[in-house]
Amino acid sequence: MGWGEGSGTKAPATRAFAHPDHVGCSAVSGEAMEIRIRHLTKVFEKGKRALNDVTLDIGSGMFGLLGPNGAGKTTLMRILATLMEPTSGEVWFNGLHLKKNRREIRAMTGYLPQEFHAFPNLRAWEFLDYVASLSGLKDPRKRKEAVDEMLEKVGLYEARDRFCNRLSGGMKRRLGIAQALIGNPKVIIVDEPTTGLDPEERIRFRNLLSEIARGDVIIILSTHIVGDISSTCGDMALLHRGEVVFKGSPEELIQMARGHAWRLEVSDDELEAIKLKYPVIVTIPSAGGWEVEIVAEELDSYAAEPVEPNLEHAYVYFMEYRLRESVVDFREGGIEEVAV
Numbered sequence: 001m002g003w004g005e006g007s008g009t010k011a012p013a014t015r016a017f018a019h020p021d022h023v024g025c026s027a028v029s030g031e032a033m034e035i036r037i038r039h040l041t042k043v044f045e046k047g048k049r050a051l052n053d054v055t056l057d058i059g060s061g062m063f064g065l066l067g068p069n070g071a072g073k074t075t076l077m078r079i080l081a082t083l084m085e086p087t088s089g090e091v092w093f094n095g096l097h098l099k100k101n102r103r104e105i106r107a108m109t110g111y112l113p114q115e116f117h118a119f120p121n122l123r124a125w126e127f128l129d130y131v132a133s134l135s136g137l138k139d140p141r142k143r144k145e146a147v148d149e150m151l152e153k154v155g156l157y158e159a160r161d162r163f164c165n166r167l168s169g170g171m172k173r174r175l176g177i178a179q180a181l182i183g184n185p186k187v188i189i190v191d192e193p194t195t196g197l198d199p200e201e202r203i204r205f206r207n208l209l210s211e212i213a214r215g216d217v218i219i220i221l222s223t224h225i226v227g228d229i230s231s232t233c234g235d236m237a238l239l240h241r242g243e244v245v246f247k248g249s250p251e252e253l254i255q256m257a258r259g260h261a262w263r264l265e266v267s268d269d270e271l272e273a274i275k276l277k278y279p280v281i282v283t284i285p286s287a288g289g290w291e292v293e294i295v296a297e298e299l300d301s302y303a304a305e306p307v308e309p310n311l312e313h314a315y316v317y318f319m320e321y322r323l324r325e326s327v328v329d330f331r332e333g334g335i336e337e338v339a340v
């Protein structure tokens, strides 16, 4: 698949694993991947608790990490990418321990940081060539093949001779994606990868990832946009204030919202009243006023028809009605008041 010469907005790019000790991906080839995270906590200086006792199992395929800004997604990803030390807790990549086997884990992991910066004075192909050599591709011929193939895949082949600082925002973003994928990593960590991509690029990127996810790899994708968690994510977690508040398939989250999503026709005045009472997911102007979709634990005194919830309904329903039950605030020691 290609990636047209589309433009995009600003987004800087760095393969975080510019490490001379890269040993290639052979450590686990052929093995099914599993990441085990146990009681992971990160407290920053001044006491900010960004992760609180996170325990997760992540298996092969695409894993969606969904949460509002500030939830702790980047912190978790930086820890998994060996760029930040947790305050406490343990992580294993198969039999490899995050702390004791840093080098091996780096060699098998590709990472696209939320803020990605390439080296400005390298051409696009030179930058990928450099990253590929760090990821263990020592044979120059094989490396050229891999670089060309990756440039083709992300639609940068025509722009391969451009200096990194001369690429458009969208192109830089794609270069960031390319550097995370080159060298056939077994674990791919992408932090808010669709930021700055236009809708068409977003779809292409999703297709590219799901293509890669068919191999025996783990892809962890973080986002604050529900629409980025597609059906290709077999498994997902909801992160909220540093805690995992939901873990399961998108379908399981949707299942919780069944019977709690509604469509109704309302007038202008009724719309205001509805907004105060229920989370409104969709508002469409209609002949008599507005057609709205809402989620509610129970719906009283409105003529409404039930609708099949999608992931967006399910996310809002969960945050609004189920979170209070599931999250115990670690600071207060009591039940958390949630502002969605």
Ligand SMILES: Nc1ncnc2c1ncn2[C@@H]1O[C@H](COP(=O)(O)OP(=O)(O)O)[C@@H](O)[C@H]1O
Binding pocket: 044, 045, 048, 049, 050, 067, 068, 069, 070, 071, 072, 073, 074, 075, 076
């Ligand atoms: N270096 C840091 N020092 C102090 N607080 C931080 C630091 N990095 C992140 N935080 C805080 O930790 C929380 C989680 O941040 P982050 O992991 O970036 O969340 P997300 O990626 O989900 O938006 C936020 O409240 C953020 O302000």
Ligand SMILES: [Mg+2]
Binding pocket: 073, 074, 075, 114, 191, 192
């Ligand atoms: Mg982030």
